[in-house]
Structure formats: structure tokens, C-alpha cells
Amino acid sequence: MKLLIGGGGTGGHIYPGLALARYILSISAESEILFVGSEAGLEQKIVPASGFKLVNIPAKGFQRNFRQLGQVISRLYSGIRKAGKVMEDFKPDVVLGTGGFVAAPLVIAALLKRVPVVLHEQNALPGLVNRMFAPFVNRVCISFAETAKKLSRLSQVVHTGNPRSTEVVSLSREVGCLALNLDQHRVIVLIYGGSRGALRLNEVVADYLKEAILPEELTIVFITGDIYYQEISGKLDPLPEQAKIYPYLNQMPEALAAADLVVARSGATTLAELTAIGLPAILIPSPNVVNNHQYYNARVLTDVGAAVLIEEKDFNWKRLEHEINQLLKNPVQRISMQKKSKALGVTDAAERLYHVLQGVAS
Numbered sequence: 001m002k003l004l005i006g007g008g009g010t011g012g013h014i015y016p017g018l019a020l021a022r023y024i025l026s027i028s029a030e031s032e033i034l035f036v037g038s039e040a041g042l043e044q045k046i047v048p049a050s051g052f053k054l055v056n057i058p059a060k061g062f063q064r065n066f067r068q069l070g071q072v073i074s075r076l077y078s079g080i081r082k083a084g085k086v087m088e089d090f091k092p093d094v095v096l097g098t099g100g101f102v103a104a105p106l107v108i109a110a111l112l113k114r115v116p117v118v119l120h121e122q123n124a125l126p127g128l129v130n131r132m133f134a135p136f137v138n139r140v141c142i143s144f145a146e147t148a149k150k151l152s153r154l155s156q157v158v159h160t161g162n163p164r165s166t167e168v169v170s171l172s173r174e175v176g177c178l179a180l181n182l183d184q185h186r187v188i189v190l191i192y193g194g195s196r197g198a199l200r201l202n203e204v205v206a207d208y209l210k211e212a213i214l215p216e217e218l219t220i221v222f223i224t225g226d227i228y229y230q231e232i233s234g235k236l237d238p239l240p241e242q243a244k245i246y247p248y249l250n251q252m253p254e255a256l257a258a259a260d261l262v263v264a265r266s267g268a269t270t271l272a273e274l275t276a277i278g279l280p281a282i283l284i285p286s287p288n289v290v291n292n293h294q295y296y297n298a299r300v301l302t303d304v305g306a307a308v309l310i311e312e313k314d315f316n317w318k319r320l321e322h323e324i325n326q327l328l329k330n331p332v333q334r335i336s337m338q339k340k341s342k343a344l345g346v347t348d349a350a351e352r353l354y355h356v357l358q359g360v361a362s
Contacts (some may be wrong), residue, residue, distance in 0.1 A: 001361060002032045004090060006083075006106035007098030008041035011195030012122050012268045017098045018050050019163035023350035034090050036083065038102040042195065057082040059102040079105030080112075087113055094361040096120060097129070097137075104129045111136060116360040120353065122162055122268030125296040126150055138360040141353050143268060143346075144300050160353045161346025162272030168253045169276050169347045176257030180244075186219045187328060190259035192249075194267050194286075197225015200312055201265065201284055206235045207317035214242045215328055221259070223249050261327055261334070263320070266298035266309075272349070274301075278342030280334050281307040282323050284315050306341035 005021065007013040014037075021033045035052050037043035038059040047054040058078040083106045087095075095110040097103035097119045107129070110117045117137040121130045124144045134140045135154035142148060143162040151157060177184040193201040202224050209220065220243040224232045229247030239245060249255055256262070256273055264270050266283040274281050283301065285294035301307035308323055327334055346352070 001028065001094070001358065002034075002090065002092045003357065004034050004036060004087065004092035004095045004106070004110075005098065006036035006095065007100045007103045007120075008037040008043035009100040009102065010267075011042055011046065013098045013100040013103075014041075014043050014046050015195075015269045016120060016122055016163045016272075017096065018047070018052070019167050020096070020350050020353055021052060022050075023163065023166060024354055027354075032090075034086075034092070036086060036102065036106050041100070041102060043102075046195075055086055057086065057102065057105055059105055076105055076108075080109045083109035084113060087115060094118060094357050096357065097133070098122070099127050099130055101129065104132075107133050107137065118353075118357055118360055120160070120163075121147055121151075122272070123147070123293045123297055124300050125291055125293040127290065127293070139356050141356055143272060143349075144297075144344075146300060158352075158356050159346075160356060161349030162268060163350035163353055164269045165272040165276030165346055166348065166350040168256050168273045171253055171257035173257055176254040176259075179251055179254035180221065180258055182219060182221070182244075182258050184258070187215075187217050187260050188219045188221060188258050189261045189263060189324060190221045190223075190255050191263040192223035193225055194265045194270065195225075197223070197228045198265055198284075198286065199228060200315065201263075202228050202232050204315055204317050204320055205263070206232050208320050209236055209240055209243055211317055212321040214240060215325065218242050218324075218328070220244070221255060222246070223255075261324070263324075266294040266301075268297060271297055271301065272345075275306070275341050275345035276347050278338045278345060280327060280337035280341065282310060282320070282327075283307050284310050284312055287312050301341065301344065304340050304344070306337050306344060 005017040024031050035047045035054045039056050058075045094116045097107045118139045119130050120141045122143050135152040140155045140157050141160040148157045222245045226247045262279050262281045266285045283298040285298045298309045302309040
């Protein structure tokens with residue numbers, strides 16, 4: 001299979017494509033995979049570092065400001081032309097769009113050239129690009145069953161889950177603890193704010209580590225994100241004995257395997273990982289994302305009792321201390337949350353999505 005994967009801007013649009021690509025090459029080494037992104041996206045750092053080739057096309061997000069409409073249209077036209085040239089050179093059997101503004105010119109070019117197109121939607125509330133093109137492509141693969149209700153009835157929807165989930169289910173807690181030098185007899189709370197970190201979450205957690213009385217049995221693994229690490233680590237000098245702080249962690253599958261509880265944003269990749277393993281979580285949706293989609297992601301878990309939701313406006317260190325302590329005191333509740341989270345997970349998502357791609361490419 002020759003697969004062209006397009007999408008980017010944030011980790012949520014990139015990591016599923018990378019997880020799928022790794023899965024495909026693990027079972028079909030002769031497959032060829034090429035990523036398409038934009039110069040401004042996070043894919044510039046993540047994709048080449050993961051060992052995959054990336055080509056760039058002009059792309060710009062849809063603006064509500066009519067003064068920039070001409071610029072958006074011009075970039076879209078240029079992006080379609082460049083994407084068409086990429087397809088002429090690469091000759092893909094199928095195109096996968098994972099969302100974000102860079103996917104729009106790629107999908108349009110593929111439709112014009114009659115190349116089969118599959119979309120993958122990571123969020124409970126589908127993004128603008130995927131909503132627009134869903135009725136016109138061969139398949140729309142969704143991560144949450146609820147998403148189907150928010151797409152056109154003309155869409156050919158398949159519930160595959162998020163391929164990122166496939167990569168985090170193979171590790172035991174013991175292996176995770178050994179990899180990070182953690183005592184597996186302690187309760188391990190993993191705290192992180194997504195691929196870039198999250199300022200407000202970091203500030204509250206820093207206050208919590210400074211002000212709260214940490215239970216003896218607790219270990220905190222706190223990932224700040226590269227850009228916030230110096231500021232936050234400076235505030236936490238000296239660091240409490242029960243805490244470990246990192247700017248970034250390449251061993252996230254190991255950290256998730258080791259964790260008993262997660263405190264995090266509710267991006268699509270994060271929730272795919274949590275539900276694949278079955279991890280109880282305290283979720284603080286980012287209010288700074290399009291259409292508040294992280295809130296709707298979190299509601300999928302909290303509505304069934306798999307997580308606790310705290311909106312950012314209500315998030316402070318005392319509330320965080322209360323929720324962590326409540327869950328520490330109630331192992332029965334944690335076990336219930338684990339089961340409910342696991343019930344939402346799709347652990348063979350990469351395989352499911354691969355079969356869909358094979359089906360439309362043949």
C-alpha cells in the first residue's frame with residue numbers, strides 16, 4: 001500500500017497518523033507512507049523525529065475575519081496545486097486526512113484526482129474540515145461512537161477508535177515503573193497538559209505541590225512541556241520528595257502503564273490512551289480550543305463515570321487536592337472508573353483503520 005497521510009497543527013492530528021504508520025510497517029514492511037503537513041505545524045518536529053518523510057504544502061486556518069478571507073483562499077488554492085503535485089509524484093493508493101487545516105487542500109486535491117479518501121476524526125465533536133468533507137469521501141473513521149450523530153447522514157461512518165490507543169496497551173505496570181525508576185508499591189499520579197504543556201494546569205499543580213500535604217503513599221510524575229519547564233521547576237525548588245518533574249517524556253506509554261491516576265487535559269489522543277488502558281482520570285478541558293471540543297471529549301468519559309471533570313474556571317490547587325484525596329481514599333471507586341474507562345477503549349484501532357484503508361484502496 002502507498003499511503004499519503006495529511007493533517008497537523010497539533011499533536012492530536014499527528015500522533016494517530018504516526019501510530020497507524022508504525023502499525024502498517026510492522027505488518028507490511030513493503031508499504032510506503034508519506035506525510036503531508038504545513039511549515040507552521042507541530043508536525044515539523046514530530047514527524048521527521050519519528051523517522052517518516054514529510055512534505056509541506058501551503059495551508060492556513062479558516063478565519064472568521066473577512067479581511068483575511070482573500071489570503072485564506074489564495075493559500076488554499078496554492079495548497080491544492082501543491083498537494084496535486086505531491087500525489088502525481090507519489091501516486092498513493094489512498095489518502096488519509098487526520099484533520100486540521102492542512103488536510104483541506106489535500107482532501108480536495110485527492111477528490112479532484114479521484115484518489116480514494118478516508119478521514120479520521122479524533123474528537124467527540126468533529127472538526128470543521130472533517131464535517132465539510134465527510135459526505136464526499138469514501139469513509140469517515142471515528143474515535144467515539146457518539147461522533148456519528150454529528151456528521152452528515154450521507155457520510156459512510158466506521159467506528160475504528162484512535163490508532164494511538166494500540167501503542168499503549170502492551171506494557172505492564174511493572175515494566176512502566178521499572179522504565180521510570182518508580183516504586184510500584186506506591187500510588188502513582190501522572191500529570192501532564194498535552195504535547196505542548198498547559199500553562200494554567202502547570203500553575204495549579206505547582207501550587208498543589210507547594211501548598212498541599214501530600215499523602216505518604218503518593219508519587220507525582222509531572223510533565224510540564226518544554227516551554228514551561230524552567231519557570232515551573234524554579235517555583236518548585238526544592239522539589240517535594242514525592243514528585244518527579246520532566247519537561248517532556250519520550251516514554252509516555254511507560255508512564256501511562258505505571259500510573260494509577262491521571263490528571264490531564266482532554267485532548268483526543270490523551271483520551272484514546274486512557275481508555276485503552278482503563279485509567280481513572282481527573283480531566284481539565286482546555287477552554288482555548290476550537291468549539292470547546294475538549295469539553296465534549298471529557299463528557300464522553302464523565303457521563304459514564306470513568307473520569308472527574310473540572311472546568312478550568314473552577315480549577316485550583318485545593319480542588320485538585322480534594323479530588324486526588326477522594327480517589328486515594330476510595331479504591332472501590334477507582335476500580336469502577338477503571339472498568340468504565342476500559343469499556344470505552346478500542347485497543348485494536350490501528351488494525352481497524354488499516355482494514356478500512358485496504359478496503360477503499362482495492
